[in-house]
Amino acid sequence: MSFEHSKKILIALDYDDQQIALNFVKQLSPDTCRLKVGKEMFTYFGPAFVKELIDLGFDVFLDLKFHDIPNTVAKAVTAAAKMGVWMVNVHASGGFEMMHKAKLALEQFGDKAPLLIAVTVLTSMDEKELKRLGIEKSPQEQVIYLARLAKEAGLDGIVCSAQEAKVLKVELGDKFKLVTPGIRPEGSDVGDQKRIMTPKQAIDAGSDYLVIGRPITKSNDPVKVLNDVNRSIN
Ligand SMILES: O=c1ccn([C@@H]2O[C@H](COP(=O)(O)O)[C@@H](O)[C@H]2O)c(=O)[nH]1
16 A cells, blocks of 8 residues: 555644553654653653654654744754754744744754754644633634744645645745644544644645644554545545
8 A cells, every 4th residue: 555645644642651662662653653742751751752753763853832932042043953843843832032032043953853843833722712812813813923934934735634734725835834733533533722623634635744642542443543544535
């Protein structure tokens, strides 16, 4: 079977046990997925764990969602680039200057620079949650607003829900990457996610990369779920 879309799956390795994570990773091929390391595993196991995954041949998305003053974030993405990650992210709500400085800081790495993307509205948030923050826009309006800002700042793409992918591709063009968590294969637990889509719906809507965590990692047979997802989008 050809897996044309395989490298579109970014598995969220959200484990509190490094050995369990590595046992799982060693059953995978870098040809069938990429890996995402987020706040939990990075806080437990740090850069050494990220480097181990890279040494196993995987592209790693370091999902630490930096949000700080421009100088600090520029230094943080520089550290990520030195680790050799494939993608790194910041929060778009950190502002234009923060995003732009981060992008400029990565220029020194030339074509080895990681992709730099910005989180717009977390996929765990809905209209009610935005209102609680004093934001009167709908999630889609707020995503479009922050996505335009990220593009203006020179970023390579954004994190959003696949529900917004169709309109964003029209608004911002095909080259601007859309990384979409909140992916739920039919019948899987929604958990704390609010703006969800199935893998097939997300690909059809225009998502470039699908972030999938618990539906794979918490299943009894994670490799089978990954293969089923790959089949469903090919
Ligand atoms: O808007 C966002 C941004 C990041 N995430 C991260 O993606 C995974 C999703 O995991 P699931 O288990 O498939 O829900 C997780 O690591 C989040 O930190 C997100 O969900 N939404």
